Amino acid sequence: MDITETEYDVVIVGSGLGGLACAYILAKAGKKVICLEKNHQIGGNLQVFSREKTVFDTGVHYLGGLDKGQNLYKLFRYFGIYDDLKLIRMDEEGFDRLHFHDEEKTYKYGMGYEKFIENLVADFPEERAAIEKYCELIQLFCSKFPLYNLIDKDVDYMGDEFLVTNAKETIDGLTDNQRLRDILAATNMLYAGTPKTPFYVHALVINSYIQSSYRCIDGGSQIAILMQRRIRKFGGEVVRRAKVVSANYEGDDPRKVSSVNLEDGRVIKGKAYISNMHPQQTIEIFGEEKFRKAYVNRIMSLKNTSSSFTLHLVFKPETFKYLNYNLYQYNDDSNAMWDFQDYDKAGWPQGYMLSTPASTRGGEWADGASIMCYMRPEEVEEWTDSFNTVTTPGERPQGYEDFKKVCAEKILDVVSKQFPNIRDITTSYYCSTPLTFRDYIGTSDGNLYGVEKNSDDPLKTFINPKTRIPNLILTGANINLHGILGVAISSLVSSFEFVDRKELLKEINELD
Numbered sequence: 278m279d280i281t282e283t284e285y286d287v288v289i290v291g292s293g294l295g296g297l298a299c300a301y302i303l304a305k306a307g308k309k310v311i312c313l314e315k316n317h318q319i320g321g322n323l324q325v326f327s328r329e330k331t332v333f334d335t336g337v338h339y340l341g342g343l344d345k346g347q348n349l350y351k352l353f354r355y356f357g358i359y360d361d362l363k364l365i366r367m368d369e370e371g372f373d374r375l376h377f378h379d380e381e382k383t384y385k386y387g388m389g390y391e392k393f394i395e396n397l398v399a400d401f402p403e404e405r406a407a408i409e410k411y412c413e414l415i416q417l418f419c420s421k422f423p424l425y426n427l428i429d430k431d432v433d434y435m436g437d438e439f440l441v442t443n444a445k446e447t448i449d450g451l452t453d454n455q456r457l458r459d460i461l462a463a464t465n466m467l468y469a470g471t472p473k474t475p476f477y478v479h480a481l482v483i484n485s486y487i488q489s490s491y492r493c494i495d496g497g498s499q500i501a502i503l504m505q506r507r508i509r510k511f512g513g514e515v516v517r518r519a520k521v522v523s524a525n526y527e528g529d530d531p532r533k534v535s536s537v538n539l540e541d542g543r544v545i546k547g548k549a550y551i552s553n554m555h556p557q558q559t560i561e562i563f564g565e566e567k568f569r570k571a572y573v574n575r576i577m578s579l580k581n582t583s584s585s586f587t588l589h590l591v592f593k594p595e596t597f598k599y600l601n602y603n604l605y606q607y608n609d610d611s612n613a614m615w616d617f618q619d620y621d622k623a624g625w626p627q628g629y630m631l632s633t634p635a636s637t638r639g640g641e642w643a644d645g646a647s648i649m650c651y652m653r654p655e656e657v658e659e660w661t662d663s664f665n666t667v668t669t670p671g672e673r674p675q676g677y678e679d680f681k682k683v684c685a686e687k688i689l690d691v692v693s694k695q696f697p698n699i700r701d702i703t704t705s706y707y708c709s710t711p712l713t714f715r716d717y718i719g720t721s722d723g724n725l726y727g728v729e730k731n732s733d734d735p736l737k738t739f740i741n742p743k744t745r746i747p748n749l750i751l752t753g754a755n756i757n758l759h760g761i762l763g764v765a766i767s768s769l770v771s772s773f774e775f776v777d778r779k780e781l782l783k784e785i786n787e788l789d
């Protein structure tokens with residue numbers, strides 16, 4: 278079918294989970310939908326890559342809230358993908374494990390609040406009250422977001438105390454025990470936490486993993502592939518290698534987008550548009566002059582979250598046991614837990630998160646491991662003019678390759694302290710840098726999770742899905758919350774512009 282001949286009800290730009298989820302909801306509601314993706318592979322951060330038969334995730338290490346009745350479980354059931362997903366429930370005794378310096382002790386986040394409290398109280402018996410209070414606060418903050426709990430209720434966030442509550446201050450206020458403070462903050466790589474991160478961001482993310490943590494077997498791309506199948510079942514289309522470069526305003530109402538132009542010259546027409554791109558790129562592509570100046574200034578001046586450098590290792594067969602948990606290692610002074618993005622280059626990497634992909638092939642053995650460290654985009658600024666993806670291959674300068682090698686070796690040095698034979702068992706390694714994320718996701722800097730939330734000015738970073746362009750809606754990690762759960766919920770908010778909110782939530786909740 279020639280996609281240039283149809284006028285779609287909704288044209289979606291980007292096939293990250295946000296774009297796919299909107300496409301599914303709207304196609305199911307009977308809308309004629311097309312989802313345009315610039316890459317060869319759909320899914321955005323759900324993309325995987327394979328080296329020596331080892332499948333590596335690029336942007337999903339684990340999923341929270343997938344036990345029966347929990348929020349992501351309900352959403353995945355509604356999307357019709359839950360039953361076909363290949364998942365492994367992570368270790369209940371400790372799905373996240375935290376290790377500091379070369380201390381003997383490894384701390385464990387237990388799954389479920391009871392186990393979470395039990396584990397920490399065993400390590401810090403005198404801190405029971407603080408640990409219980411922490412869990413109470415997390416759950417209280419989560420209850421403030423009805424949609425997070427798939428409840429239909431309007432809330433006015435203006436002037437609400439809980440939006441300005443700061444994560445670091447809240448955790449520090451619970452206890453004077455620095456090690457316990459470190460432990461409660463140690464997984465802040467999940468939301469790129471800084472001293473300004475609001476506690477609600479911490480709460481919404483951590484709660485979902487405490488509730489239940491799962492890993493995708495053979496990679497998270499299965500989520501995108503299953504979503505695409507479901508979208509097609511309802512008559513929707515998902516088109517790869519379709520990069521949107523600009524928009525036209527040629528209809529009766531000049532305020533409205535009439536069509537979008539693809540890089541290859543095709544023009545796609547629609548009545549309405551949803552952008553799954555970062556709002557900054559959305560403004561560039563849909564035309565700065567179409568938005569209010571104040572809006573453009575606000576959005577363009579928003580600070581993005583940090584980026585990362587990830588080292589992916591391929592192991593010799595049967596040399597490294599599959600770890601059914603993530604390991605967070607910190608080598609730096611513990612007081613710096615919230616300042617890791619402000620690292621001193623000389624001491625990099627001060628910490629890392631290591632996870633082994635679950636695979637049907639490997640069984641009890643890990644095929645490989647991914648080791649993620651914070652990296653600021655400015656570190657790769659020198660090579661910012663280079664570009665390289667599968668769809669648009671390009672050479673990166675030798676200096677960039679050398680830089681990657683130096684970083685990889687530094688990480689291996691640090692990881693060797695916990696796993697002394699890591700170099701001997703590794704057959705090859707591959708690196709992703711802020712430029713990799715920039716090129717594959719289409720952001721300006723390769724940021725991890727979009728715009729950085731700030732407890733000093735929370736409303737500044739709240740991005741409304743509605744824009745000044747009457748038929749352009751935003752979706753994805755920047756609306757509400759990032760992460761697979763956050764983005765799935767954001768897709769509901771965006772879809773409410775097209776379908777009845779009450780009915781949609783009723784349908785989701787009725788399934789189970």
Ligand SMILES: Cc1cc2nc3c(=O)[nH]c(=O)nc-3n(C[C@H](O)[C@H](O)[C@H](O)COP(=O)(O)OP(=O)(O)OC[C@H]3O[C@@H](n4cnc5c(N)ncnc54)[C@H](O)[C@@H]3O)c2cc1C
Nearest residue numbers: 291293294295315321322336338339521719753754760761
């Ligand atoms: C390193 C890393 C680790 C992560 N780990 C986890 C985790 O363990 N668990 C978890 O829940 N979340 C994790 N996340 C976060 C999660 O993956 C993301 O928040 C989520 O997938 C973002 O979805 P999105 O809908 O915003 O779209 P994105 O994934 O940002 O995708 C946007 C899509 O738009 C496309 N696009 C951009 N411009 C154009 C254009 N001009 N034309 C056409 N298409 C375009 C891009 O190619 C891309 O496919 C991680 C993220 C990263 C980066």
